[in-house]
Amino acid sequence: MVTRVSTVAFEGIEARAVDVQVQISPGTVAFTIVGLPDKAVAESRERVRSALIASGLALPAKRITVNLAPADLPKEGSHYDLPIALGVMAAIGAMPSDALSGFTVLGELALDGSITSVAGVLPAAMAAVERQHGLICPEACGSEAAWASSELDILAPRSLIQLANHFKGTQVMSRPEPAIMPASGALPDLRDIKGQESAKRTLEIAAAGGHNLLMNGPPGAGKSMLAQRLPSILPPLSPRELLEVSMIQSVAGLLADGALSNRRPFRAPHHSASMAALVGGGLNARPGEASLAHHGVLFLDELPEFQPQVLDSLRQPLETGEILIARANHRVTYPSRFQLVAAMNPCRCGQATEPGYVCRRQPNERCIAQYQARLSGPLLDRIDLAIEVPAVTAADLILPPPEEGSAQVAARVAVARKRQEARYASLQKGITTNAACPPALLEEVAQPDSDGLSLIRDAANAMRLSARGFHRVLKVARTLADLDGEDQVRRIHVAEALSYRAHADRRSAA
Ligand SMILES: Nc1ncnc2c1ncn2[C@@H]1O[C@H](COP(=O)(O)OP(=O)(O)O)[C@@H](O)[C@H]1O
Numbered sequence: 001m002v003t004r005v006s007t008v009a010f011e012g013i014e015a016r017a018v019d020v021q022v023q024i025s026p027g028t029v030a031f032t033i034v035g036l037p038d039k040a041v042a043e044s045r046e047r048v049r050s051a052l053i054a055s056g057l058a059l060p061a062k063r064i065t066v067n068l069a070p071a072d073l074p075k076e077g078s079h080y081d082l083p084i085a086l087g088v089m090a091a092i093g094a095m096p097s098d099a100l101s102g103f104t105v106l107g108e109l110a111l112d113g114s115i116t117s118v119a120g121v122l123p124a125a126m127a128a129v130e131r132q133h134g135l136i137c138p139e140a141c142g143s144e145a146a147w148a149s150s151e152l153d154i155l156a157p158r159s160l161i162q163l164a165n166h167f168k169g170t171q172v173m174s175r176p177e178p179a180i181m182p183a184s185g186a187l188p189d190l191r192d193i194k195g196q197e198s199a200k201r202t203l204e205i206a207a208a209g210g211h212n213l214l215m216n217g218p219p220g221a222g223k224s225m226l227a228q229r230l231p232s233i234l235p236p237l238s239p240r241e242l243l244e245v246s247m248i249q250s251v252a253g254l255l256a257d258g259a260l261s262n263r264r265p266f267r268a269p270h271h272s273a274s275m276a277a278l279v280g281g282g283l284n285a286r287p288g289e290a291s292l293a294h295h296g297v298l299f300l301d302e303l304p305e306f307q308p309q310v311l312d313s314l315r316q317p318l319e320t321g322e323i324l325i326a327r328a329n330h331r332v333t334y335p336s337r338f339q340l341v342a343a344m345n346p347c348r349c350g351q352a353t354e355p356g357y358v359c360r361r362q363p364n365e366r367c368i369a370q371y372q373a374r375l376s377g378p379l380l381d382r383i384d385l386a387i388e389v390p391a392v393t394a395a396d397l398i399l400p401p402p403e404e405g406s407a408q409v410a411a412r413v414a415v416a417r418k419r420q421e422a423r424y425a426s427l428q429k430g431i432t433t434n435a436a437c438p439p440a441l442l443e444e445v446a447q448p449d450s451d452g453l454s455l456i457r458d459a460a461n462a463m464r465l466s467a468r469g470f471h472r473v474l475k476v477a478r479t480l481a482d483l484d485g486e487d488q489v490r491r492i493h494v495a496e497a498l499s500y501r502a503h504a505d506r507r508s509a510a
């Protein structure tokens with residue numbers, strides 16, 4: 001007889017149904033797992049054997065065959081331990097065989113029979129809801145699973161024995177509750193930054209419209225400081241975004257104690273990051289920083305120091321909002337709609353734009369040009385706001401802290417975001433910010449008044465704006481109008497939007 005237990009295999013954040021079939025037949029004593037298992041799955045055998053023995057169950061001296069179906073779907077990870085163990089237990093009569101039907105099962109076993117946490121419980125729980133199954137998962141992941149649906153029947157046992165007792169009716173388990181992570185400490189506040197008023201204004205615009213931002217300035221100007229304060233002015237995740245972000249974190253195994261956080265992700269990988277670290281891939285095709293920054297911020301400090309190929313791999317997600325990882329035998333996509341914030345020095349020495357500075361190796365212009373050349377045009381073309389951050393002056397530094405802090409800026413950002421959500425809700429699904437608005441729709445919602453139109457027409461000629469550059473100006477102008485609470489994009493908005501473009505064009509011409 002064959003016993004069956006349902007579990008899942010992950011393809012990106014999708015959980016595909018996998019059937020664990022266990023057969024115990026007379027013959028040579030053996031325990032084999034077939035169905036394209038990777039190394040962690042093959043090792044499952046040893047953990048299952050020990051865990052069953054520790055739980056007081058001996059494996060029968062027979063031939064045990066475990067098949068993971070469908071056989072052509074690669075099985076990666078350690079979460080097959082629990083479904084295999086339960087399948088064996090049902091096959092030897094240690095558990096009523098019908099108890100498991102209607103459950104999707106995942107979890108890793110320790111040698112002592114306890115069930116330890118695994119990655120991907122949230123997507124597995126969502127898949128269980130879709131299949132109208134219950135879910136059996138490790139105790140530590142119970143509160144994560146509870147987010148999937150309030151209807152979902154969840155068993156989150158600590159050990160095999162506890163689960164067996166539950167089915168016997170001697171120790172009934174209660175359903176875990178969804179948990180939200182307590183906000184851990186205050187975020188750094190904009191009030192710490194003295195002077196730099198125009199950079200702060202740009203940061204506010206970037207936050208309001210979800211625009212990509214590049215800051216260029218000498219070392220010590222406060223670029224890193226500014227970027228680190230962006231999370232403090234961004235609105236919290238909406239419930240739908242929260243679930244999407246958490247699915248990615250779940251698959252990456254980053255949800256501590258199953259608690260979710262509604263703070264927007266802020267990922268700041270070091271410039272030595274590899275391609276796999278940034279866009280994903282490697283063992284188990286894990287999500288990279290660009291996916292972990294989904295609905296949040298990807299901050300690349302010292303942008304030109306990243307390897308050029310690594311930076312160019314970001315062009316795909318910047319355009320489409322997702323990342324495709326092709327493996328030998330399957331493809332995986334991860335959502336990856338992030339806001340790119342980058343900082344850079346003007347040249348390798350960092351001081352070339354300072355008045356009176358003379359580069360020792362070569363003329364300043366060439367030093368700047370060489371450093372800028374490390375960034376490809378198409379990448380720069382995807383940046384809506386490019387600003388120069390001048391060095392802070394001593395006069396700024398001795399000022400008292402500014403009146404206005406992150407709380408006030410965040411309030412204005414929140415209002416502007418609400419306006420955008422309301423506008424796009426009726427126009428196009430899945431779009432919530434001006435930065436994500438497609439060009440066709442943009443021409444409809446960001447049509448400037450006649451003064452604005454003539455300004456943008458003249459500027460487009462004078463600055464030789466590309467089509468993409470033209471749309472970027474419109475997007476930023478739309479955000480500026482939203483910050484002003486206006487439905488009509490006016491000349492003043494277009495003019496300010498063009499000023500954030502001028503820097504970019506001057507730089508690429510240098
Ligand atoms: N505008 C500013 N107000 C207050 N302190 C500043 C400011 N700019 C820079 N600093 C100080 O200089 C340090 C370096 O700033 P940082 O953001 O790392 O510069 P950058 O990234 O531009 O090289 C900060 O830790 C802070 O102490």
Ligand SMILES: [Mg+2]
Binds near residue numbers: 220224301
């Ligand atoms: Mg810095």
